[in-house]
Amino acid sequence: QVQLVESGGGTAQSGGSLRLSCAASGVTFNTYGMACFRQALGKEREGVAAIENDGFTTYADSVKGRFTISQDNAKSTLYLQMPNLTPDNTDMYFCAAEECMDTVQANRALSSFAVDAIKGFTYRGQGIQVTVSS
Numbered sequence: 001q002v003q004l005v006e007s008g009g010g011t012a013q014s015g016g017s018l019r020l021s022c023a024a025s026g027v028t029f030n031t032y033g034m035a036c037f038r039q040a041l042g043k044e045r046e047g048v049a050a051i052e053n054d055g056f057t058t059y060a061d062s063v064k065g066r067f068t069i070s071q072d073n074a075k076s077t078l079y080l081q082m083p084n085l086t087p088d089n090t091d092m093y094f095c096a097a098e099e100c101m102d103t104v105q106a107n108r109a110l111s112s113f114a115v116d117a118i119k120g121f122t123y124r125g126q127g128i129q130v131t132v133s134s
Contacts, residue, residue, distance in 0.1 A: 002025070002027050003023075005126075006093065007022075012131070012132050013133055014133065023075070027099075027123070029073055032100075033051065033100065035097075035101070036048040036096075047114060058107060087134050088132075089130060092130075098120070098123075
């Protein structure tokens with residue numbers, strides 16, 4: 001049974017940092033590409049960052065140069081490092097996995113024109129709340 005379990009969310013002060021983790025089980029982790037999505041209340045879910053199984057990363061313009069996505073194959077865990085948080089980063093964050101995800105799918109997932117691109121991923125986590133207070 002495949003499971004993706006997010007952790008590391010919670011509340012942070014504006015300017016603070018959080019590191020989200022997404023632990024995968026039931027998959028051969030190093031053959032999967034992973035992505036992170038976020039959804040604010042009442043808004044569409046949107047892609048944040050993606051990492052292919054060879055470590056190639058892609059970011060949404062809104063977080064490029066600030067957030068960092070990484071993975072530890074030995075621990076089958078994805079990480080999203082989020083420094084310098086602002087109240088605009090208050091969202092529910094989701095991770096997703098797709099076997100052999102390529103750059104085309106990664107870019108499609110992060111496109112500002114994408115509509116709920118997480119549905120193109122075979123496995124998805126339940127999501128975790130991040131709240132940033134001013």
